[in-house]
Amino acid sequence: MEFVIIAAVIAVIVLLFIYISKSGAKLIAEREAKILKAQKAKALVIGSHAAGIRGTGSGGQYQGYEMTLDVSNQFKASYRAKSVWEVYPMGAPKVQNGMEVNVKIDADDDQIIYPMEQGLAFSWNYLMMHKKKK
Numbered sequence: 001m002e003f004v005i006i007a008a009v010i011a012v013i014v015l016l017f018i019y020i021s022k023s024g025a026k027l028i029a030e031r032e033a034k035i036l037k038a039q040k041a042k043a044l045v046i047g048s049h050a051a052g053i054r055g056t057g058s059g060g061q062y063q064g065y066e067m068t069l070d071v072s073n074q075f076k077a078s079y080r081a082k083s084v085w086e087v088y089p090m091g092a093p094k095v096q097n098g099m100e101v102n103v104k105i106d107a108d109d110d111q112i113i114y115p116m117e118q119g120l121a122f123s124w125n126y127l128m129m130h131k132k133k134k
Helices: 002-037 122-134
Strands: 039-055 060-072 080-088 100-105 113-115 118-122
Touching: 002 100, 039 080, 039 113, 060 100, 060 113, 080 113, 080 122, 113 118
Parallel strands: none
Antiparallel strands: 039 060, 039 100, 060 080, 080 118, 100 113
């Protein structure tokens, strides 16, 4: 009887792990598809301030910043956007006031701006936390 219980617990853990892995892979694929669909653009950094999020990601430790940007491309006139980015140590010099950054504009929400420079990343964590608060 003990063996059956142990086997059942192990089976549940394995199935849960498989389900979580597939869900994570699906989420990553959806995010990558959104970025592929986004329009290339340029963003001029107007200002930034700490967004209250920090952590460790693929580029090491990061600090989240709410970036105020003037965004434009060949299809869209310049407009002001605010987007939260994860800024890694390597990316910090690229987001000083007055600097231009290669970005992509989300196809569904033009306030979601994906940085396309090494050392910078769009903060999906902040976006998810912000959506839950609404």
